[in-house]
Amino acid sequence: MLDMSIAEALAALAAKKISAVELTDAHISAVEALNPRLNAFITITADQARAQARAADAARAVGNAPALSGIPIAMKDLFCTEGVRTTAGSKILEPFIPPYESTVSARLKAAGAVMLGKANLDEFAMGSSNITSAYGAVENPWQRDDGAKLVPGGSSGGSAAAVAARMAMGATGTDTGGSIRQPASFTGIAGIKPTYGRCSRFGIVAFASSLDQAGPMARTVEDCAILLGAMSGFDERDSTSADRPVPDFRAACARGVQGLRIGIPREYRVDGMAPEIETLWQSGIDWLKRAGAEIIDVSLPHTKYGLPVYYIVAPAEASSNLARYDGVRFGARVDGADLIDLYERTRAAGFGAEVKRRIMIGTYVLSAGYYDAYYLRAQKVRALMLRDFNEAFATVDAILTPTAPSAAFAIGEKMDDPVTMYLNDVFTVPSNLAGVPAMSVPAGLDARGLPLGLQVIGRHFDEETVFAVSATLERAAGFTAMPAVRAGASS
Amino acid sequence: MSLDPATVRRIAKLARIRLADDEVPRLEGELNAILGYVEQLSEVNVDGVQPLSGGAQMAMRLREDAVTDGNYPDKILANAPDRIGNFFAVPKVVE
Numbered sequence: 001m002l003d004m005s006i007a008e009a010l011a012a013l014a015a016k017k018i019s020a021v022e023l024t025d026a027h028i029s030a031v032e033a034l035n036p037r038l039n040a041f042i043t044i045t046a047d048q049a050r051a052q053a054r055a056a057d058a059a060r061a062v063g064n065a066p067a068l069s070g071i072p073i074a075m076k077d078l079f080c081t082e083g084v085r086t087t088a089g090s091k092i093l094e095p096f097i098p099p100y101e102s103t104v105s106a107r108l109k110a111a112g113a114v115m116l117g118k119a120n121l122d123e124f125a126m127g128s129s130n131i132t133s134a135y136g137a138v139e140n141p142w143q144r145d146d147g148a149k150l151v152p153g154g155s156s157g158g159s160a161a162a163v164a165a166r167m168a169m170g171a172t173g174t175d176t177g178g179s180i181r182q183p184a185s186f187t188g189i190a191g192i193k194p195t196y197g198r199c200s201r202f203g204i205v206a207f208a209s210s211l212d213q214a215g216p217m218a219r220t221v222e223d224c225a226i227l228l229g230a231m232s233g234f235d236e237r238d239s240t241s242a243d244r245p246v247p248d249f250r251a252a253c254a255r256g257v258q259g260l261r262i263g264i265p266r267e268y269r270v271d272g273m274a275p276e277i278e279t280l281w282q283s284g285i286d287w288l289k290r291a292g293a294e295i296i297d298v299s300l301p302h303t304k305y306g307l308p309v310y311y312i313v314a315p316a317e318a319s320s321n322l323a324r325y326d327g328v329r330f331g332a333r334v335d336g337a338d339l340i341d342l343y344e345r346t347r348a349a350g351f352g353a354e355v356k357r358r359i360m361i362g363t364y365v366l367s368a369g370y371y372d373a374y375y376l377r378a379q380k381v382r383a384l385m386l387r388d389f390n391e392a393f394a395t396v397d398a399i400l401t402p403t404a405p406s407a408a409f410a411i412g413e414k415m416d417d418p419v420t421m422y423l424n425d426v427f428t429v430p431s432n433l434a435g436v437p438a439m440s441v442p443a444g445l446d447a448r449g450l451p452l453g454l455q456v457i458g459r460h461f462d463e464e465t466v467f468a469v470s471a472t473l474e475r476a477a478g479f480t481a482m483p484a485v486r487a488g489a490s491s
Numbered sequence: 492m493s494l495d496p497a498t499v500r501r502i503a504k505l506a507r508i509r510l511a512d513d514e515v516p517r518l519e520g521e522l523n524a525i526l527g528y529v530e531q532l533s534e535v536n537v538d539g540v541q542p543l544s545g546g547a548q549m550a551m552r553l554r555e556d557a558v559t560d561g562n563y564p565d566k567i568l569a570n571a572p573d574r575i576g577n578f579f580a581v582p583k584v585v586e
Contacts, residue, residue: 099566196546210545239551308529319506326507328579330570339584344509356508360518361525363506364494374529379542381535386543418521419528435546 001026002166002487006071006223009169013060013070020060020070024053024114027072030167030487031116034141038485040152040162042077042135043085044117052114059112067230069112074168076159077118078125079105079214080203084115088205089123089133089155092325092332092350102203103235104172104214111230116168120158123352124322125179125207128424130157131411132354140187140408141165141483145448148410153183153424159217160187166487170218170227174204176211177310178404178428181440184217185403185453188442188481190224190470191217193428195461196435197242198228200235208317209240211310211432221441221471225249228463244461252464253471258292260469263396267303268427270405276446277402284400284443284454287476288469296396300388305381306430307422312365312378313433318355319362325350357418386434393459398469401427403440403453427455437463441470443477451481493523 001023004012012018028046035041049072056070080086080098087093101109109115122132129151130138138157140150141164152161156173160183163171173180175193184191192215199214206212216227229249235241264285269278289295327333327346334349336342351359365374392399404424414420431438437460440453454473458466482489494502499519503510510518564577573580 096570099563099569197549213546236552236554240545240549242549243552302535305532305535308532311525312529312532323507327572328581331572333572336582338582340507342582343507347507348509351508356506357518357521357525359506359508360499360502361522364498364502364522364526367502367505376542377532377535377537378529379544380537380540381532383540383543384535384537419524422528432546 002030005220006169006218006226007220009071014065020053020056020114021050023070024049024072027116027168034165034167034485034487038139038141038161038165039136040120040138040158040165040167041074041117042087042089042120042158045084045115049114049116056112056114066110066112067226068108070114071112071169072114072116073108074117074119074159074162074171075105075115076121076156076172076174078121078174078205079172080205081105081115081118084118086118086205087135088125089121089135090350090352090355091134094332096331100203103200103237104204104231107233108172108230113230119156119162119171122155122157123355124205124318125155125174125176126318126354126358127154128178128182128421130154132352134352137411141485142187142408142450143484144410144450150408150410151186153186153408155179156183156217160184160189163189163217163219164483165485170216170223172214172231173217174212174214175432176207176314177432178425180215180217181428181438181453181455182404182424184440185451186408188451188479188483189217189219190221190439190441190474191215192224192228192439192463192466193431193437194228194232194463195242195437197240198232198461198463200238200241202235202237206321208314209321210317211314221467221474222250222253224439225253225467242461247464249463249467252467255468256291257288257469257472260293260398260465261296261396262288262293262469263296263298263392263399265298265300265303265392265399265401267300268401270426273402273405274407274446277405277452280444280452280454281402284473287473288400291472291476298392298396298399300392300430302381302385302388303430306385306433307426309378309381309385309433310425310429311361311422312374313382315358315362316366316375317362319359319366322355322359382433385430389434389436398465399457401455401457403427403455407446407448407450407452431457436460437466439466439470441473441477442479443473444479445481494519494526
């Protein structure tokens with residue numbers, strides 16, 4: 001039961017072969033067995049999950065089962081959930097119990113999904129390894145030949161680990177610079193960052209508002225399509241929410257790529273990329289060609305500036321967004337002699353090192369005298385990156401790249417300085433800056449047995465083509481490898 | 492451009508984050524590494540380019556300037572670290 005896809009489970013539920021209670025109980029057992037080791041969940045909501053499962057079975061019995069009725073999922077602990085503690089992976093929100101529900105989690109709830117708990121993440125979604133969480137690192141369920149503990153990627157590392165280890169059938173993630181796609185690649189699952197504006201940001205703890213976008217993570221492309229269909233849609237409470245119809249993403253998975261033009265951006269061949277990734281990229285090109293696509297070389301000339309732009313824009317927005325954590329209205333407080341003292345002590349104690357670093361960089365690049373040189377210039381280069389994509393999409397329907405420049409690394413590796421860690425996001429950041437949709441598909445293993453993903457980037461609001469290309473890659477890759485640590489595996 | 496310890500302290504003050512003395516040299520190194528890395532943006536020709544502030548491919552919507560929500564002080568105050576009646580409480584600001 002734990003190895004089923006969401007699509008298979010929905011069919012089994014509809015045929016009354018399994019019940020939502022059975023499915024949920026099996027996943028709760030998996031969470032209880034594996035979470036002490038993997039630390040994928042910060043909060044487990046087993047009782048609520050069982051109640052939701054019973055309600056799903058009751059609804060189905062009277063012929064009223066919505067799209068995700070009875071499907072157990074993990075919710076990244078960045079989505080506010082009414083009455084359930086929401087920490088954003090930070091000490092400063094340790095006592096925070098939201099009095100309201102995020103739009104995305106509310107939509108999933110309304111669609112009948114069962115929430116197993118709140119998934120671990122990098123603090124305020126700032127990180128590429130899940131090691132910055134105040135609630136401890138997450139372990140990647142995949143193992144390398146040397147037995148070292150690996151990171152699951154980040155920031156949606158708990159979501160990725162939970163789905164890969166069969167603790168949840170799917171999960172929500174958020175992606176500001178690659179936080180859905182890079183952990184998906186590191187854990188051998190699929191994940192899509194939809195177009196900016198597709199999913200409401202209302203009730204998601206804000207990191208960098210012009211880049212943040214919610215999306216699903218699951219073990220198949222089709223499962224991501226099913227989840228995204230339930231998560232998407234216009235919301236007047238998010239001023240950047242797109243008021244446009246939600247297409248049938250699931251149907252798009254079956255379209256194929258016959259006649260599609262696929263762009264290969266030459267700037268994504270970077271120095272130091274693992275040779276296996278280069279080879280896998282070529283395999284992806286061959287698979288799409290064989291399926292009837294036309295391969296076209298394209299240029300995205302400002303690609304190399306993506307990370308430097310990101311490391312100005314994202315901290316700038318974060319420094320503004322995180323100003324609200326002042327110890328006055330919600331969250332943790334450290335008392336002080338006066339108000340300023342209270343603010344400074346609260347924020348010193350409540351934020352971790354990476355968050356402080358980014359708030360300070362953001363404060364600096366927005367400060368008087370430096371705004372034009374850093375922030376304004378970064379916004380102009382950002383405009384050039386959007387132009388790059390628009391020009392490429394005048395000749396191609398989608399773009400194929402690797403998701404990340406390496407496979408999962410060990411806890412402790414790549415941690416000498418912040419900039420080395422930031423390089424993980426070199427292939428994922430440009431689509432956040434341009435607002436275009438992008439998906440990671442598990443496509444192969446490296447020489448040490450670790451999963452690697454390919455990334456498909458599409459036009460604004462053309463997730464359907466992204467799903468069509470991704471599902472074609474998935475079928476051709478035939479990725480069936482499973483992580484060593486997973487529910488149901490003998491160990 | 493390189494930050495000195497005094498600037499690191501000034502930024503921390505602006506960001507309302509108390510720094511211990513031994514944190515300053517570490518942050519100075521890390522912040523300078525990040526600023527050194529983003530320095531490469533100065534080689535891009537941005538003459539005549541309009542800055543892009545967001546990912547949304549649309550104009551911002553306007554709505555009626557009217558009250559649409561509210562009137563539940565207990566919900567709002569439920570997470571307050573300290574409250575007096577229907578107010579958030581903080582240390583005395585004015586003597």
